Amino acid sequence: MNAPSLPDATRLPLSEARIADDVFRGMRQDNLARWPSGADVDFDEAVDLHKRLPLHKQLGWVMRKAVAERRCLTQPRGGFGTFEMQRALMVALDNEGLADIVPTTTDSYTRNEQWQLAQKGLEESETVGRSMLNGYPMVNYGVARARELIEAIDKPAIMLTGTTMPRLTSEIAFAGGYSGYLGSGIAYTTSYIKELSIEDGIRNYQYLDRLAAMYHEHGVELHRRQPGFLTGTNIPPSIAIITCVLDCLLAAAQGVKNYGVEMGETLHMVQDAAAVAACGELCQEYLAKKGHHGVFTPVTLLHWMSAWPQDEAQAAALISYGGTLAAISGAASVTTKSTHEAFGIPTPQANAEGLRMTRMAIYLARHIRLDGLAEFKREKELIGREVRAIIDRVLEMGDGDVAVGTVRAFEAGVLDIPWSPNRHCRSRVLPARDFDGYLRVLDPGLMPFPRDAMAIHEEALRKRAEREKVPFGPDLAVNSVYEISEPLGKLLPDQWE
Amino acid sequence: MNAPSLPDATRLPLSEARIADDVFRGMRQDNLARWPSGADVDFDEAVDLHKRLPLHKQLGWVMRKAVAERRCLTQPRGGFGTFEMQRALMVALDNEGLADIVPTTTDSYTRNEQWQLAQKGLEESETVGRSMLNGYPMVNYGVARARELIEAIDKPAIMLTGTTMPRLTSEIAFAGGYSGYLGSGIAYTTSYIKELSIEDGIRNYQYLDRLAAMYHEHGVELHRRQPGFLTGTNIPPSIAIITCVLDCLLAAAQGVKNYGVEMGETLHMVQDAAAVAACGELCQEYLAKKGHHGVFTPVTLLHWMSAWPQDEAQAAALISYGGTLAAISGAASVTTKSTHEAFGIPTPQANAEGLRMTRMAIYLARHIRLDGLAEFKREKELIGREVRAIIDRVLEMGDGDVAVGTVRAFEAGVLDIPWSPNRHCRSRVLPARDFDGYLRVLDPGLMPFPRDAMAIHEEALRKRAEREKVPFGPDLAVNSVYEISEPLGKLLPDQWE
Amino acid sequence: MKVLVTGVIGSDTHIVGNRILSMALEKAGYKVVTLGALTPAGEFIKAAVETNADAIMVSSLYGQGELDCRGFRDLCVEAGLDDILLYVGGNLVVGKQPWSEVEERFLAMGFDRAAPPGTRIEAVIEWLARDFAARERGLRRAEA
Amino acid sequence: MKVLVTGVIGSDTHIVGNRILSMALEKAGYKVVTLGALTPAGEFIKAAVETNADAIMVSSLYGQGELDCRGFRDLCVEAGLDDILLYVGGNLVVGKQPWSEVEERFLAMGFDRAAPPGTRIEAVIEWLARDFAARERGLRRAEA
Ligand code: B12
């Protein structure tokens, strides 16, 4: 379990530098040999396949079009354990959900390269006729099946693989006609695994980024994407954006040109709008600083990523508000959830309903922008100051190398992620929601946030502690984990005191 | 059918003046004699009953408390044809819906004082076991049953009677312990009936307002409310607010002190926020001008009042957004709909779900205010200019008397209501939604809106006509009636051009 | 030119759809007699007799249509309008009920067609065209 | 002092609820051995043997718990932990399934208690207190 991916024979010292072509050739060969389906990957043929796809089935093109037309696209998650279920799901999300982007979520064994276990889960799912896996075992089903999935829909498809080990899954998906791939070295390594080192996570994604760039160099613009939502648990925008910028710089160094960045919604309308604006700008600022030109960085928001309420009516409001927030913040796309979120992986129907609620919410709010509000400006500026303080420190620690700086910064606690399962991440930083509904940093751990920024966070959180008569301390963070999942009668009582 | 209520023997010339006590005594006597259940109304006993109700079951107190604590309360609609169904509904709305205010909607026969027909409908409903009436026949069931309904819930109750003839229904409801009553002479007469004159509608509500004021004079503060949503069909805020102000002045003249004003949501976040702020201020401005002091005028928003989409997912988004808009605009309460809206009167369960969606949406957006936005200020100022231009003209036409001015203004078309069924209302004014999502006046009819204000409306609507390649004319208004009810694929296509 | 009588039956104030429908039918080339909101059943018949109408289009939105529309066909027959084309449309019953049942109930009352909630005018215009054409061929109305 | 082993089984990364639970159990007076996320079944048993634990608290959120937890009780028995108290909790299966069926499935696997999605820590602490008390009285566990 948790086996780190095989050490490359050609392991060079860690650096952000573009993997050399000959080295990469060797890496690919080894990689594709790890499971029988790897043999079906033929790069040149895959390039041809992508070139034959209509533009509206190519996510790189679609994301650019969305930004040009100021559209906010919808994308669900979705993966089932058998091919037939997966195809039916994708068709439903396309037709009944009007999804602009159709996903394939892999199962958790595949995520951890436990293809033997995935095979057992797949077979049992086929036998019992219900999904025993929490996603689609992409590697086991292989390239030809992937192509059938792409043929079944009329939208671009994205891989959602929540993994630190994307090397084989991505080879097969790209060869199958998938034009989007979500995942990154820093974000996923800190959020989805316990033992793997940050360094290994970065290396694994350098492979994927180089692969995507290679397609680009052959005339196929794939869409790479970064999961800045991290552990999904009350992540303040600055912490998300720090990872967006760093992962983006790592990808750009491998030659990636179409790189989306994602953030979970804070559920505070002003904070989300400020975060989306700040995120796009900060990515571009650091790309320019590091000399990477022409990298397209659309911003995606995700529906609430922490604990959900069980009441489907409350969940419906959370879904709709998720669409509202994405539209108002000017996000290029929004990743949706369903009314089943608190319970389990949704049925195709519930998933499609979540898409339609979100789409209607986007329609209703598409005209609204908050840029003129004083609170918006203040929040955006605050986020910028926090992000710059930390990224500059990381670059310094790496003597200008993002990969090296990142690893050292995690060791030192300069980079940190709340609620991380990873042993190589201190996870001392602790967020909480303040009295006005903003996500704030309760305890920075060792992260060097500017002193005046921390003063703002602390004051806002003390205000909450005072008003709600809870001690100023970790309880605030724990309460904030539960808050949105609480029953309505607790959130907004219908009795007067 | 459509029988105007009996002309009072003591019919005096129309004026806004407070009905004299002795005259009113005679009016009440005649009124209560019109149906057997009228005999059960004993004013003094009713006053005692209200005084014994706990504060949290008195809507006058609850509305003041909501404003003081900046809460946005939820209130559904709801009426079924039999007592048992009505009680079960009210209990469900209270317990499962967490409604802050529990309604009783009367059926349409009762609304038109066709109590014989109501009786037949009631009996048939009891026999077949499903509601054949679209509301609760309050007059037929009478005072004692009303009291049982009040006892069954732990919230204040409001009567929703969509009628121009509220005299007997209100007597019975107040005697039964209802502490809120929605309805007004101008708004309902222009929106709910074909033949009745504006004058008669005003007179009927002068009776109700005087009755409510009489309770007040005996130490019971009831909550009166005005339905400024009118025909619910794309009413621009200024037209709603004109009726809010005029109806409010008429009520204040009868001595009413606790008078809510309602508006349907425009679904444009900035316009709704501006409308709520403007409405409260304009009511107070004209109350002061006319020398009415200490009148409390909380503002209520209503979920979208025109045609709804059939898809329940779309409807859920519209419900949630309705809560968001009410919270952000700082409304004191919001009147909710359900996912069944496009089809028919909702089940208690669907109704309760609509309440919970709304309540969750309120919770999520409770911190947001838009007052700082330039668009907000511009819109609020525009509304103010439009309302003042017309109200000042109405007062002038009535030589200072609101009742007289209103009747003359409707005759002259100076006052007008879009999509009115009433023969005494020209209904030449025609609204439509503009390119940026604001509701605008497409054709002012004879309403004397300021020229520069009309220029703003026209420009915004021409922009829409141009972009959507439809002629600038009534088609814009008709399209705007359908718009929100259209299927999603039409509103926000998932195909690229 | 075919003559159509439109109106909203009973104590029902919902005029918007009926008005839009009436405007569209006029544009489509019919002579339309509009009775407006809150129209008693008898007034539909009276207007139809007076104008020698070819069809009556009853709107009912508020849910009590099931009560208001009972015996409507009988009233027509009594007035000698045995064969007049009768349509009804809107939100015909109280609550969200399965449409097939509701339709059956209204067809049983003698309406030739019943339109479900949210019916668009294009559909109504097509019905009329096809039904009048069918009548030329001696049929009661065209196929569904 | 009673010893509890906690962890998230299989390839499951969901650490938040497990961590909050572990913190709360410690506060409630237990000695808690925390194995964290992505913990193979064998490691739970190993830790329980080494620390002579009184109970094992298995978290599973990601849906594959049904596969991961099979044979867990057998592993315990093999390791000589015949009577150790076994709890499991989280989102135990894929999708929204009726809880009573899910519970039954996990009790049949040999868990003493299964906690439905969203269970609050207060409830877990109460279970533990009652079950340990029941064991003093020689019972397997307290009533539901
Ligand atoms: C936050 C979250 C994440 C975060 C996790 C961050 C982290 N490292 O912990 C991230 C974003 C990384 C994530 C990833 C994934 N997630 Co996730 N996630 C959630 C979410 C939204 C909240 C979970 C949470 O933190 N709750 C708050 C804590 C306090 O509550 P809790 O975990 O339920 O724990 C409490 C109780 O359950 C109980 N309890 C817990 N353990 C135990 C044990 C015992 C013995 C007892 C008695 C009680 C008990 O006590 C705890 C404290 O009160 C849930 C949905 C939801 N609940 O709203 C989905 C959910 C758990 N995730 C899900 C899935 C599928 C995934 C992914 C596989 C794929 C994906 N969709 O992205 C990946 C997993 C990758 C992997 N290999 O595991 C599914 C599981 C589906 C199913 N069972 O059918 C859920 C239910 C969402 C859904 N409806 O699809 N996820």
Ligand code: B12
């Ligand atoms: C706007 C509206 C109002 C406005 C009406 C303004 C006015 N004077 O016209 C106001 C606010 C005043 C109002 C009042 C009430 N309303 Co109302 N209202 C609506 C609403 C939201 C939209 C109706 C509308 O204008 N649609 C747009 C037009 C273009 O569509 P349409 O009317 O459906 O007409 C089209 C088709 O149906 C078809 N059609 C119509 N007639 C005919 C006839 C024929 C022969 C054919 C073939 C086709 C056809 O063609 C039309 C054009 O496309 C509907 C719910 C909905 N649909 O979303 C509720 C609704 C109709 N109202 C309802 C009710 C109950 C009431 C009230 C009794 C009480 C209340 N809840 O407030 C009062 C009625 C008082 C009275 N005495 O009648 C209910 C009816 C319930 C039921 N049937 O079970 C509804 C369905 C809402 C609900 N779900 O509860 N309402």
